[in-house]
Structure formats: structure tokens, C-alpha cells
Amino acid sequence: MSIDITQLPFDAVFTLIDDIDDATINPTVILGWEEDNAGPYINDGTTLTLATELMVTASAQNARSGGAETMYLTGGSIVVGQTRQVSYTATQRGVPNGEVTNPPNSSDATLYRQHKKNRIWLVNESLSVKSLEDSFLNAVDEVAEQNNLLAASFEMDNKASQQRTQTQQDNYETTLTDQQNTFESGITTQQSDFEEQINSDFDNFTANQREITAIINTGDPATVDLSSGNWLEGVIPRTYAGVTAEAVTLSDTTYLELTSGTGVLSKNNTGFTNGAYPIAAVVADGSAVTSVTNYGGAYLIPAVGTFDWTTVTSFAYTDGLLTGFTDASLIAWTITYDSNGEIATVTDGTDTTTITRDSSGNLTNIT
Numbered sequence: 001m002s003i004d005i006t007q008l009p010f011d012a013v014f015t016l017i018d019d020i021d022d023a024t025i026n027p028t029v030i031l032g033w034e035e036d037n038a039g040p041y042i043n044d045g046t047t048l049t050l051a052t053e054l055m056v057t058a059s060a061q062n063a064r065s066g067g068a069e070t071m072y073l074t075g076g077s078i079v080v081g082q083t084r085q086v087s088y089t090a091t092q093r094g095v096p097n098g099e100v101t102n103p104p105n106s107s108d109a110t111l112y113r114q115h116k117k118n119r120i121w122l123v124n125e126s127l128s129v130k131s132l133e134d135s136f137l138n139a140v141d142e143v144a145e146q147n148n149l150l151a152a153s154f155e156m157d158n159k160a161s162q163q164r165t166q167t168q169q170d171n172y173e174t175t176l177t178d179q180q181n182t183f184e185s186g187i188t189t190q191q192s193d194f195e196e197q198i199n200s201d202f203d204n205f206t207a208n209q210r211e212i213t214a215i216i217n218t219g220d221p222a223t224v225d226l227s228s229g230n231w232l233e234g235v236i237p238r239t240y241a242g243v244t245a246e247a248v249t250l251s252d253t254t255y256l257e258l259t260s261g262t263g264v265l266s267k268n269n270t271g272f273t274n275g276a277y278p279i280a281a282v283v284a285d286g287s288a289v290t291s292v293t294n295y296g297g298a299y300l301i302p303a304v305g306t307f308d309w310t311t312v313t314s315f316a317y318t319d320g321l322l323t324g325f326t327d328a329s330l331i332a333w334t335i336t337y338d339s340n341g342e343i344a345t346v347t348d349g350t351d352t353t354t355i356t357r358d359s360s361g362n363l364t365n366i367t
Contacts, residue, residue, distance in 0.1 A: 028089060342361065
């Protein structure tokens with residue numbers, strides 16, 4: 001086996017397409033990569049060739065679940081009908097750090113780990129470095145045999161050892177820098193993913209669950225009925241009980257709204273109040289309501305119901321996961337996750353938001 005270390009995709013970052021359990025000895029590993037990523041290709045400067053063997057590592061600090069594990073992958077074929085996906089066979093998995101054979105010919109089942117889809121995988125430089133080392137040593141042995149000069153052999157072995165030491169030191173420093181950059185990038189990505197997920201969950205809070213509507217009262221057309229419903233105040237769901245036959249101002253426009261924090265219904269003839277949750281604008285002539293425009297209490301004036309992350313003063317992490325933050329009012333928020341690594345609860349110590357999903361991971365309710 002001969003591998004040019006300069007051609008391998010050391011800067012490639014992959015995501016796992018399907019789950020891998022911790023029992024299968026030779027699982028199929030399907031990896032995906034972003035468009036601007038190097039992908040699983042050997043690049044000689046002019047041609048991209050699919051790599052038929054890779055050593056990849058799932059690092060614990062880049063995972064949402066599971067632990068670290070290194071796998072020796074062979075085969076390699078582009079997945080038909082998919083974009084930027086490649087399939088390999090894990091010839092050896094649970095490869096220990098002390099593995100000295102190239103390629104690995106043994107593994108430890110106690111090092112097998114479960115891996116969820118979308119997990120980050122990085123190319124491990126161990127395979128290529130060992131290949132380069134083997135090729136170099138073979139060349140040294142051939143020169144020693146041909147010349148039969150023990151002194152020359154010793155001199156070349158000594159130089160080879162020095163070069164290997166320097167290469168290992170260089171690789172260590174490069175790997176350390178890459179891992180630090182990957183960790184920092186993973187933390188930034190995880191924070192961004194958390195913000196996107198929680199805002200997306202609240203945006204997907206269905207209209208039927210949160211909308212509060214006003215309709216003309218059938219018995220007294222000079223009044224309106226307000227339905228019960230829910231709305232989101234920051235990250236906390238609130239509930240309104242509703243009311244019937246609410247009087248409005250005749251020959252004018254009446255603005256109905258809920259007061260932030262208390263949910264008390266208020267009204268005026270000027271416009272929606274800054275900081276309140278608008279319900280409806282009701283227009284009446286001299287005797288009855290002529291039109292109702294509903295806003296549903298679905299947003300805050302002038303905000304739109306999402307959390308303002310620019311007010312956060314600090315973030316807390318546990319094993320690489322965002323587990324808490326402190327807002328501008330010095331309120332400490334705590335975040336918990338379910339077994340799949342998805343957000344389960346968010347609490348400020350007084351109110352708790354619980355996020356419920358079905359077996360497929362789809363959002364079903366927020367309470």
C-alpha cells in the first residue's frame with residue numbers, strides 16, 4: 001500500500017448519514033460532506049480520485065451523543081441518487097491509539113460506540129503517516145542490502161529516525177491546532193444550531209395552539225368575543241382565557257391587546273402599545289362593529305417573539321454541549337437534552353418550557 005500523504009483530504013470534515021450501533025463488527029458507514037469541503041478525494045493537483053481507504057475518527061467533543069471511536073474504512077463508492085455521499089465498509093472499528101499495524105488488523109470491541117446520524121467525523125492522519133513511514137523504511141533497507149555497508153545503514157536509520165521524530169512532532173503540532181480549531185468551530189456551530197433550533201421550535205408552534213381571535217358578538221353587534229388561546233412571551237408560553245361581549249368604541253377603531261407579563265386585556269383608540277401583544281383592531285360605525293382585523297397575540301410590538309441572543313452575557317457548556325446561559329437581567333437559564341441530543345427543557349428557574357417530539361424527532365408540542 002502506497003499513499004502520498006500530501007494528497008489525502010486532511011481538511012475533510014464529514015457528517016454521518018445513518019446511525020451506527022455499538023455491536024456490528026463491520027458496519028456500512030455512509031458519510032456526507034458540504035459543497036465547499038474537500039470530501040473523500042485524493043488530489044494530485046490535476047485529478048480528484050476517490051479514496052478507497054480512510055482512517056476516520058468521531059471525536060467526543062464534536063458529538064451530540066456517543067463517545068470517541070476510530071474506524072479503518074475500505075471500499076469507497078459514491079451513493080447513487082444522493083448528493084455528496086460516499087459509502088465505505090468499516091474493516092476495523094474501535095481502533096486503539098496504540099495500533100501499530102498498517103492497515104490495522106485488530107480492534108477492541110469494548111471501544112465500539114453508538115453514533116447518531118449528523119455526527120461530525122474527521123480524517124485521522126495515522127494511516128497515511130504509517131504508510132509513509134513503511135515506504136521510507138523499505139527504501140532504507142534496500143539501500144542497506146545492496147551496499148552491504150553496516151555503517152551506511154546505521155547512518156541512514158539514524159537520519160530516518162530523526163526525520164520520523166520531526167514528522168511526528170510536526171504532525172502533533174498540526175493535529176493539536178486542527179483539533180483546537182475544530183473544537184472552537186464545533187462550539188460556535190453548536191451555539192448557532194441551538195439558537196436556530198429553539199427559534200425554529202417556537203416559530204413552528206402552530207397557529208391553532210397560539211392564535212387568539214376576535215369575532216363580532218351575534219347577540220350584540222356593538223361588542224366582540226375573544227377566544228381563548230396561547231402566545232409566546234420570549235421563550236415562555238402564556239395562556240389567555242378569552243372573554244365574551246367586550247365593548248368597543250363606536251364610530252372609532254378600538255385596539256385590543258394583552259399586557260406583557262400579566263396577560264391582562266387592555267384597549268385604546270390610538271394604536272397598539274409598544275411592548276404589548278396585539279389581538280385585534282376593531283372598526284365600528286355609530287351602531288355596530290363593521291370589521292375585525294385579527295393579529296392573534298402571536299408577536300410582541302415591536303419584537304417578533306424570538307429570544308434576543310445579543311443580550312446574553314455568558315454561556316455554559318458541559319462536554320461540549322450548551323447547558324446554560326445568563327441574560328442581561330442576570331437571570332440564569334438552564335437547558336436539558338433528551339437521549340437523542342435534542343433540547344428537552346429550557347427554564348429560568350421560575351418557568352419551564354418543555355419541548356415534546358414524536359418517535360421520528362418531529363416537534364409535537366411546547367408547554
